Amino acid sequence: MPKMTGAYNDNDATDEMAEDTTNSSVEPAPDAHDSDTVNATPGAIENGSAMVNASDASAAGSGSGAISTSGSSTDPSLNAHVKHVRGAGAVSRADSRDSIHRRGTVRSGGGVRGVRQGVIWTIFAIVVVVAMIFVITFAKQQAPKVKPAGKPADTVTIGLKLAPTNLDIRNQSGSSLDQALIGNVYEGLVARSVDNKVVPAIAKSWVRTPDGKSYIFHLNDGMSFSNGDKLDASDVVWSIDELMRNGYQGADTLLNFKSITAVDERTVRLDLTAPYADLLWVLAGRPGLVLDKDGKVDMKTQALGSGPYTVAKYVPNSSLTLKANDRYWAATKPATQTIVLRYFSDDNAAVNALKSGAIQVLAPIDQRLVSPFKKDTDHYVVASGDDTDKYVLAMNCAGEKTSDRRVRQAIRYAINHRELIASRGGADKPLGGPIPSLDPGYEDLNDVYPYNPDKARELMRQAGYTPAHPLELRLTYANIYGTELGDQLRSQLKAVGIDLKVNVVEFSTWLQDVLKNHDYDLSLVDHNESHDFASWANPKYYYNYDNRDVQLLYGQAMVSLNDKDRDDYLRRAARRVSEDAPADWLFNYRITTAMEKGVVGFPLNLNQTLLPLSLVKYTPLV
Amino acid sequence: MRFLIRRLVSFAVALLGLSVVIFAALRILPGDVAVVMAGLNSPPGRVAQLRAEMGLNRPLPQQYIDWMAGLLTGDYGKSMLTGQSVTSMVVERASITFPLIIFGLLIASAVGLGLGVAASLATGNGVRTFFRVFGIVGGSIPALWGGLLLVLLFARGVGLIGLFPSQGFPQEGWGSPGAAFASLVLPALTVGLIDGASLMRYTRSALADVMHNGCMIEAMACGYTRAQALIHVGLRVIVPQLVSVAGLMFANMVTGVMVIENLFALPGVGSGLIADLGDRDLIAVQSELFMLAAFFLLVGLFVDVLHRVLDPRLRRSSEGRM
Numbered sequence: 001m002p003k004m005t006g007a008y009n010d011n012d013a014t015d016e017m018a019e020d021t022t023n024s025s026v027e028p029a030p031d032a033h034d035s036d037t038v039n040a041t042p043g044a045i046e047n048g049s050a051m052v053n054a055s056d057a058s059a060a061g062s063g064s065g066a067i068s069t070s071g072s073s074t075d076p077s078l079n080a081h082v083k084h085v086r087g088a089g090a091v092s093r094a095d096s097r098d099s100i101h102r103r104g105t106v107r108s109g110g111g112v113r114g115v116r117q118g119v120i121w122t123i124f125a126i127v128v129v130v131a132m133i134f135v136i137t138f139a140k141q142q143a144p145k146v147k148p149a150g151k152p153a154d155t156v157t158i159g160l161k162l163a164p165t166n167l168d169i170r171n172q173s174g175s176s177l178d179q180a181l182i183g184n185v186y187e188g189l190v191a192r193s194v195d196n197k198v199v200p201a202i203a204k205s206w207v208r209t210p211d212g213k214s215y216i217f218h219l220n221d222g223m224s225f226s227n228g229d230k231l232d233a234s235d236v237v238w239s240i241d242e243l244m245r246n247g248y249q250g251a252d253t254l255l256n257f258k259s260i261t262a263v264d265e266r267t268v269r270l271d272l273t274a275p276y277a278d279l280l281w282v283l284a285g286r287p288g289l290v291l292d293k294d295g296k297v298d299m300k301t302q303a304l305g306s307g308p309y310t311v312a313k314y315v316p317n318s319s320l321t322l323k324a325n326d327r328y329w330a331a332t333k334p335a336t337q338t339i340v341l342r343y344f345s346d347d348n349a350a351v352n353a354l355k356s357g358a359i360q361v362l363a364p365i366d367q368r369l370v371s372p373f374k375k376d377t378d379h380y381v382v383a384s385g386d387d388t389d390k391y392v393l394a395m396n397c398a399g400e401k402t403s404d405r406r407v408r409q410a411i412r413y414a415i416n417h418r419e420l421i422a423s424r425g426g427a428d429k430p431l432g433g434p435i436p437s438l439d440p441g442y443e444d445l446n447d448v449y450p451y452n453p454d455k456a457r458e459l460m461r462q463a464g465y466t467p468a469h470p471l472e473l474r475l476t477y478a479n480i481y482g483t484e485l486g487d488q489l490r491s492q493l494k495a496v497g498i499d500l501k502v503n504v505v506e507f508s509t510w511l512q513d514v515l516k517n518h519d520y521d522l523s524l525v526d527h528n529e530s531h532d533f534a535s536w537a538n539p540k541y542y543y544n545y546d547n548r549d550v551q552l553l554y555g556q557a558m559v560s561l562n563d564k565d566r567d568d569y570l571r572r573a574a575r576r577v578s579e580d581a582p583a584d585w586l587f588n589y590r591i592t593t594a595m596e597k598g599v600v601g602f603p604l605n606l607n608q609t610l611l612p613l614s615l616v617k618y619t620p621l622v
Numbered sequence: 623m624r625f626l627i628r629r630l631v632s633f634a635v636a637l638l639g640l641s642v643v644i645f646a647a648l649r650i651l652p653g654d655v656a657v658v659m660a661g662l663n664s665p666p667g668r669v670a671q672l673r674a675e676m677g678l679n680r681p682l683p684q685q686y687i688d689w690m691a692g693l694l695t696g697d698y699g700k701s702m703l704t705g706q707s708v709t710s711m712v713v714e715r716a717s718i719t720f721p722l723i724i725f726g727l728l729i730a731s732a733v734g735l736g737l738g739v740a741a742s743l744a745t746g747n748g749v750r751t752f753f754r755v756f757g758i759v760g761g762s763i764p765a766l767w768g769g770l771l772l773v774l775l776f777a778r779g780v781g782l783i784g785l786f787p788s789q790g791f792p793q794e795g796w797g798s799p800g801a802a803f804a805s806l807v808l809p810a811l812t813v814g815l816i817d818g819a820s821l822m823r824y825t826r827s828a829l830a831d832v833m834h835n836g837c838m839i840e841a842m843a844c845g846y847t848r849a850q851a852l853i854h855v856g857l858r859v860i861v862p863q864l865v866s867v868a869g870l871m872f873a874n875m876v877t878g879v880m881v882i883e884n885l886f887a888l889p890g891v892g893s894g895l896i897a898d899l900g901d902r903d904l905i906a907v908q909s910e911l912f913m914l915a916a917f918f919l920l921v922g923l924f925v926d927v928l929h930r931v932l933d934p935r936l937r938r939s940s941e942g943r944m
Binding site: 300315318344358509527 | 887897
């Protein structure tokens with residue numbers, strides 16, 4: 001599955017904003033503005049007005065000269081008046097003291113008295129702030145939570161992280177779109193189950209010819225789209241023809257495609273030029289989606305499918321409201337009438353929403369914010385599910401320094417995966433190779449390069465580097481993954497003689513520099529796609545990994561006629577890739593979901609790419 | 623009149639210059655919306671195909687001219703990603719941000735002017751101290767942290783006293799005014815209290831300056847008490863300065879409340895702009911930036927004109943020069 005901007009299920013992916021929040025809520029704040037407080041105290045007023053004048057002046061650049069004119073025109077006359085008034089002795093004592101005090105401190109840059117006062121103010125401010133924090137923390141612990149009794153709710157609101165930028169499932173990449181729409185609004189010829197196997201959907205059964213080159217799909221009876229249009233073989237044929245003709249998202253994964261024809265109203269025949277072991281799985285994703293050939297909707301803002309839900313309202317980057325489809329053809333109707341998907345870019349905001357009951361489910365929840373929900377077992381359920389997210393530390397195989405296999409191997413030996421995972425909350429799994437446990441061909445490859453800094457140092461020495469003369473490498477990754485991972489890698493690699501320069505960029509910059517232009521030494525990204533081994537068999541991909549054996553093994557896997565052979569070839573290819581060390585797989589991310597106790601039917605596995613909602617039901621606790 | 627014309631011409635020139643700067647600056651940014659749309663695993667041809675579809679492979683001057691032609695006819699273009707017209711996107715976001723700012727500014731003025739005057743009038747050492755502390759502490763709290771504190775105190779379900787919702791804007795928007803208003807209370811309070819503290823410091827210092835102005839002395843000589851003179855005469859004198867401060871504050875807030883919008887999960891102008899920029903949706907971003915810049919300049923223009931209305935001295939001085 002291709003994906004897009006920030007389409008990464010990173011629960012740790014704090015943008016800098018979120019991180020700021022955590023820090024300031026944990027540590028009493030004044031540290032940051034200590035100096036501000038001290039300086040500001042005596043001269044606060046002058047500073048204040050100076051600032052205003054400055055901004056006036058900058059505004060004057062755009063034409064508002066009058067503002068500063070008025071400031072300067074009043075000043076001299078003011079001073080004149082002050083002198084005049086003093087001479088006449090007509091000023092009240094408080095006033096003159098005030099003006100002398102102000103002038104004194106400002107002119108002398110803060111005398112002894114000013115300094116002492118500054119210190120007092122600082123202490124005072126700190127005390128106030130600390131007191132506030134204490135009051136809030138202690139009072140919070142006693143705040144009881146009372147829930148009303150009730151029957152199943154009509155509306156369930158689900159908090160998610162990455163929002164789809166538009167609803168155009170044919171053109172816009174991104175797993176958040178698959179997550180929201182596939183299986184809910186759109187249905188495919190076949191579908192994926194929560195353990196990542198192919199199950200029937202619009203086709204109730206299928207057979208493959210013995211040569212593996214043709215598939216016959218038998219469709220369900222009496223199907224219709226949510227606008228009432230009939231769904232039959234002609235829609236299936238039209239959808240896949242359009243996909244191939246226009247090269248929509250995923251068209252390139254439908255390999256060996258020859259033709260698709262309607263045998264009759266309820267039977268479709270798909271022909272291939274050569275067997276393709278992943279065909280059914282590919283059809284469970286975007287390429288297999290069946291759209292209404294007569295439907296006329298703006299694909300970017302609306303969605304017309306045959307699934308259990310329809311799109312009621314879509315606010316880009318904010319929320320998507322789904323309503324049950326009254327015309328849904330299957331026997332099982334959706335359990336909840338309205339489901340609202342809300343997107344939170346700020347992790348703290350998301351957690352607050354769950355606490356306040358604005359959402360009933362939050363997936364993913366930030367590992368560092370999860371503990372209050374874990375403790376409160378009376379009201380919340382927290383669970384982690386398996387996923388196919390691979391945090392790939394790619395090492396440019398064609399790079400000037402990283403083309404040396406010893407350097408790449410040293411990096412793999414030098415990384416302490418257990419430590420990385422522990423610091424992220426411990427939910428993730430170590431992953432020694434390119435295939436995660438939910439995908440075919442998985443094998444535990446963690447023993448290929450176990451953590452061994454001595455071996456790493458030895459390899460680096462052979463390559464000509466020591467901690468005294470370190471190798472300088474640049475790590476480029478997107479800011480959605482937070483800065484911690486880069487910092488940890490830097491310190492782990494420093495121990496073996498690598499000086500890592502961490503370059504955290506915007507995701508679109510990463511796409512341009514690394515993915516498109518292959519301009520990097522090391523890169524870190526979360527590849528969440530399932531069945532994506534093909535990228536290791538593609539020498540033009542940004543890994544620049546070119547191994548003939550791997551390409552042949554993968555090719556053989558894809559023409560296998562049974563799953564056992566396919567899995568066997570993939571396993572061998574994956575081991576080979578891992579041994580060549582074109583990348584290190586930092587961990588296999590596992591998604592953590594927190595929900596209120598009355599929620600049932602919410603899938604835990606894979607729920608960032610595949611989120612069937614028709615079973616989700618929420619009964620508020622008694 | 624001549625002033626107004628001169629001012630309008632400089633406004634137009636500034637806008638034109640800005641449009642060039644915005645357009646050029648965005649093209650220098652690394653990244654490409656087509657790459658963003660195509661995602662990680664698409665074939666290379668796909669990006670080129672998308673670029674052609676979106677007209678990104680045309681020469682830059684032509685893209686700029688097309689954009690400007692659209693602007694002149696009031697067509698701000700369509701977002702490449704969402705397909706919505708930029709105008710409707712901005713209007714939708716502004717319907718959250720502007721009420722938030724206005725609400726916040728009202729709170730800020732109430733707090734700032736009220737306490738500023740009170741601080742100038744206060745004679746007791748303790749009271750003066752209190753005001754000074756308020757000004758400093760309030761003015762130096764980072765908005766994000768202040769907002770979090772308010773959430774912990776007043777947010778429904780999270781806070782000590784669960785009064786207001788702290789997350790998001792109601793689905794119906796202003797269709798349910800009560801809920802919409804309630805969702806803006808905490809964010810507006812955050813903005814209002816923090817900006818109110820700076821406004822208070824400003825009011826206080828401006829009033830202190832004006833305290834020794836001749837008109838104040840005259841007013842007192844005519845029998846006003848100090849308080850009366852300050853409120854009836856002093857305030858009147860500093861109003862032009864306050865207007866420019868408030869005007870700039872208002873303009874700054876349009877993007878400045880972005881942090882607040884993120885914290886309270888409000889889909890407003892600032893957070894929308896950041897999201898679009900992250901996606902390299904350049905047509906949307908450049909039109910949004912242009913609108914913001916135009917708005918900023920308009921506020922400046924308005925403040926300038928208002929200034930002359932409020933301050934007779936300015937009018938006289940420029941008439942004299944003529």
